[in-house]
Amino acid sequence: MNNEVADSNPADAEILVIGAGPAGLMLANILGMYGRKVTVLEAMDQLIDYPRGVGLDDESFRTIQTVGLVDTVKPHTNPQHIMRLVNGAGKVILVNNPQTDEFGWDRKHGFIQPEVDRALYEGLSRFDNVQVLFGHRVEDVKEDADGVTAVALATGPDGQAEERRFRAQYLVGCEGGKSPTRKRMAVSFEGESPSTRWLVVDVNNDPLGTPNVFLGADPKRPYVSIGLPHAVRRWEFMLHDDETEEQVTDPAYVDNLLRDHVPDPSKLDFIRRRVFTHHGRVAGTFRKGRQLIAGDAAHLMPVWMGQGWNSAMRDATNLGWKLAAVTAGQAGDELLDTYTAERKDHAKAMVDLSMTFGKFIKITNPAGALARDAASSVLNLFPSVKSYFADMKFKPMPRYKQGVLADPTTQESGRAASVLTSRLIPVRTANSKVSPVGLQFPQPRVNSKDAPNVLLDDAIGNWWSVVVWGNSPKDVLPQESLDKLRALGARLVCILPETQREWAEQYMGEDVLVLGDHTGRMKKWFDDRPTPLVFLRPDRFVAGACLTQHAPATLDAILRSMAFIAPAEPAGVVIADDAAVLAK
Known part of the structure; x- marks a missing residue:
């Protein structure tokens, strides 16, 4: 990474990121990981050095894991951050202490944001294709059919402000709640700003x-x-x-x-x-032409659920792989429209929940507070209600119903219902008819030939994967589908009981990654759902899940939903290891 002042020539990049806050820094890490050329412009002379956000969740930690920064972030966190709601007498009303590690990490962590943001910034030094320029305030942006030109004022060697121009295919504004990018896009920013x-x-x-x-x-x-x-x-x-x-x-x-x-x-x-x-606002759209917004520029939420920083991570996780695919020529520009379609509803749900929780806490009328405390005491007598709060089940998990998806029942492209409605016996007799499509895939620990007891994402890599339970993808998919998966750069993965792993490694060959489910958590996941074949996106969300005979149609629907552009010749390799970049 180059963080020196740019020379006087126009600086060309594939993506311009405006703002070196959490959304901008994580987005730059993801794009740098995929080999894209990125310039980050930050108006301030350095990173903000005072505490702001205090809560980091498991989804964010999974993204940190993806970009390889767990070891530098961990020292600035404390896992299993328990929250207790107490009344005016100090009596505990509710306890929030989720025990799940479904995505590979504790559900809640306390953290020191300046230190974690610095870890994200320093992580960019790994990428020669990424530069961060402090003291560059973007004053104007011109957009044309081929890209954007940002006009920035920067302090030169003589201390005088100099105008510099930066050219890119796309620009992402990550400058906070007062985002100039959002204002230039002229999109709404609806919601509340309570006077409290x-x-x-x-x-x-x-x-x-x-x-x-x-x-x-x-x-x-x-x-x-x-x-x-x-x-x-x-x-x-x-x-x-x-x-x-x-x-x-x-x-x-x-x-x-x-x-x-x-x-x-x-x-x-x-x-x-x-x-x-506190503010609770969401932009009308997160994209307009070649300009996009992420983090607080796209949504502001009260602090109660600790989701401001984490929502920025979700934005970067969703948008990063899509910008990489488009700029690499692997997908059409319309793929970027799915960013708003997938992220806006969940951002609004988190804003609404945070606003509601805040109103519950800040009751100042003594009679109202007494009624709240009495109701809470009664509800705590019911184990299911107590668990609802303790395990954080009230938090809406992201579920994408539109975007890069294929419906598991109809194989419709770009949409996915939340339930399985097929009348086939495997569906009718399933333990769960909730569709996994549009949800984040779990991350248990698995065994591979190269490493025992590793987290799933570390085994399968950072791009697309097709995961099959108990069988080789090469045995259940026709050659035409395998060719499309190779062009996509997807990794072929078989997960099966640990008892069968060594046999499967010999039988399935080097081009299928065989993983042993030694904990039984993957077996339970597949046992509960009649979807033994899963198409897993780079952001760890399920794009498609189906019976194996539906796989060709499901794959085609997914490729249409992402405006996939097949290369003139197949990529020839499966892109999935930690050093992988998108095939051009």
Whole structure:
């Protein structure tokens, strides 16, 4: 990665990313991994160095795993971040402590955002095809039929502002909630910006030391207390309408707010005191022509569910492989329309959930708070309700119903119903008729010839895969379909019980990756669903899942949905290892 000031000549790239925040940095890592040429322009002189987001989920960790940065991110996280909602008397109303590791990682982690963002930034040094330029404020963007030209002001060697131009095929605005890219696109940004303000207080040398989260639903003054890695403690206090920002950031005033939390607030090592307002907004579309938006530029959500940073990761994960495919000439431009179709509804669902949860916490009417606490106590008596909150089942998981998909029953291209409706006996007798298409595929540990007990994604690589339970893809797919999969760059994978792995490795040949299911988790997944063949996208979502005889039609529908462009000659190799880049 080159992070020096560019020369005076126009800088050409395939993708321009505006903003070196979490969405922009992760997107650049994904595109760099796929060999695409990327320029990141950041208006500030350096990364933001104060804490912001505090929650990192399993989906985000899976993306971090995909780009090979787990080892540099882990030291700045604490897994299994338990949240307790307490009332004004300190009694626990609800506990959120999910135990699942369905996607290979703990469901919730606390984290220090500046350190994790820095790990994402430093990870770009692996890619000669990626450059990050700080102190480059984009003032204007011109779009034409062939690409975009960004006009940026940058400080030159003499300290004077210089105009520089950057050319690319596509531009992605990741500049936050006030995104100039979104404003240039002239798209709506609908939602709410409640008048309620909050004071954020971050301190070093955590004086409490408890590792988890307390949401204080105190009608006198709702608050949040969060234990974070590196001995950082965060408090958030809801402000009353008559309290000014100057008043509440005064050290003496802050000390008074903290007196119920620590014996001597004056002895704390403060990082910052800052007032902010929650927003819940979603852009009308995430793409217009050759310009796109991601992260807070596309959606703003309150902090309650800790999903702002994670939603940025989901955007980058969804958009990254699609931009790579289009710029590599493997898919048509219309593939990028599926970004909005797939991401917008889930972003809105997370915004709505966060807004609702916030209203539940910040009740200040004593009678209303009493009714809430009483209702919570009764509901906690029901194990199913208690589990609903403890295991975070209320969180809507992304399910794509439109996009790069094929319906498992009808093989319709670009759409997928959420249930299996076939009248075939394997479907009628299945334990689950919920379709896996449009959902994220699980990530258990598996055994391979090269490595025991590895996470699934590390075994199959970072591009497309076709996964078959108990059988060789070469035995159940016709040659025509195998040729299309090779052109797509998909890896052929067989998963079967560990007891059969060595036999299968000898029988199936070198061009089929054989994985042993030594935990039994993959067997259970396939046992519950009449879909023994799965087409797995680079972002780990299921594009198609079917009975093997439906596989050719399902594959064709998927390729149509992504506007696949077959190369003049087959790629000739399966692209799936960690160093893989898209075949041009």
